[in-house]
Amino acid sequence: MQAVTVTPGVPGSLRLVDDHPEPSSDEGAILVQALAVGVCGTDHEIIEGAYGEAPPGERDLVLGHESLGRVLEDPTGTLQPGDLVAGIVRHPDPVPCPNCAVGEWDMCRNGRYTEHGIKALPGFARERWRVQPRYAVGLDPTLAEVGMLLEPASVVAKAWDHIDRIGARAEWQPRSVLVTGAGPIGLLAALLASQRGLDVHMLDLAASGPKPELSAALGATYHNEPVNQLDFEPDVVVECTGAPVVVLEAMCKAAPTGIVCLTGVSSGGRTIDFDAGALNRALVLENNVVFGSVNANRRHWDLAAAALARADQGWLASLITRRVPVSRFAEAYQQGPDDIKVALEFAR
Structure with missing residues (x-):
């Protein structure tokens, strides 16, 4: 499958891989078809080599932390095939610290958290990805065009x-x-x-x-x-x-x-x-x-999903100033003077 990757710490290593492995079942039970990812300043800094960390034992990192996808299968019954879903970016550290232990992983105290597309977890800029139920946020069907805004929200x-x-x-x-x-x-x-x-x-x-x-x-x-x-x-x-x-x-x-x-x-x-x-x-x-204030925990993702569902969908769509197909992936990561939010699209 296709995936957008970088080699962390190596400027100019952005590329589209056509034969990236399918997501491992270890990543989660819910299998998702990627619809789009949003592009933000964090992605630009990772591409520039400022930071970023590949998963353990790997050289490359799949980009993308502003996700939007559609459920392909969920044997847990948490979501249904066809449901819109976004994946929570940060996961708690393995120790865990006192905050991570109670689900407040956005307030991690020892820095051993992981983050999709940023720190030690593959991102969502790939055709298919998996997620654990606790990190899967279902979205209202009206957000099919703008759900990648959930992470910044x-x-x-x-x-x-x-x-x-x-x-x-x-x-x-x-x-x-x-x-x-x-x-x-x-x-x-x-x-x-x-x-x-x-x-x-x-x-x-x-x-x-x-x-x-x-x-x-x-x-x-x-x-x-x-x-x-x-x-x-x-x-x-x-x-x-x-x-x-x-x-x-x-x-x-x-x-x-x-x-x-x-x-x-x-x-x-x-x-x-x-x-x-x-x-x-x-x-x-x-x-x-x-x-x-930075990042968010599950409570905040749910609050954001409710806020986006209440918002004027035309106004939300206007925040996305460019939509770029994955076949022209490099264009999505080139900053334009009038850009607000750029979406890299995988499927519709």
Whole structure:
């Protein structure tokens, strides 16, 4: 069968393999026909050789962690043939740590977790894959064109879950949210905010194109000026750029008792002249919280699946700005200026 692979740590090793082995039954009882995988920045970094880890004893890693497939067989009865399904990316470590032991593997403390298409587990960019029932998330049939958005949606579902948990420290009645960065994570974070009835503000450098239009379709107010020039203080900030200046300005912008969730990952290596003392003073005196959030556990995947099923399917489809057949796989991994989400398609 066909599979898209790389040799981790070797830039330029991206290739389409025509005779990749069928998935082993050790991977799980549920056999899935791949429909598509989403492409994200993590894939680009693995292709560039920045990181990635092949399964034990293997040289190559199958890419793809934003999955969408259709069940071919499930002897466990968890799902039925024909059901739409996505595979959860992260699996708990084998020790396990206290969090992995209770299903909170997104909060793994010892780093021995594994991840499909990223770390020691084959990814979903192959014609067929297998998954264990506990890591198989059934999708509403209406998500047949957009189900590969479930993985990024699970990331923001976790972010909002943790925002709620932190907010519960006091009387928490947030009214406004600022989302910085109108990429897939940012737009999905704004979607979940709009479903909560919040006053949504989005900030991005793009002054035209699909991002302002997609924001407007959510009823959000769109900004493309620097964060420190905004004339309001949001109760919640969801930072999705990882740009150091934006991160710091977002931390300074939150309202008293505000919560800032950092989902963007900075590349590092950049020094900024910044008054850290003033930031510390504001955070302490205003009882603000800044926290980081990455990955998701089963609870968040289920929350995300429900959120996507409630969303306008036309709006979700608009997030996918390019659909590339596997026969032209290399095009899917070439970043375009107007890309929001690219889908590599295997079958329909």
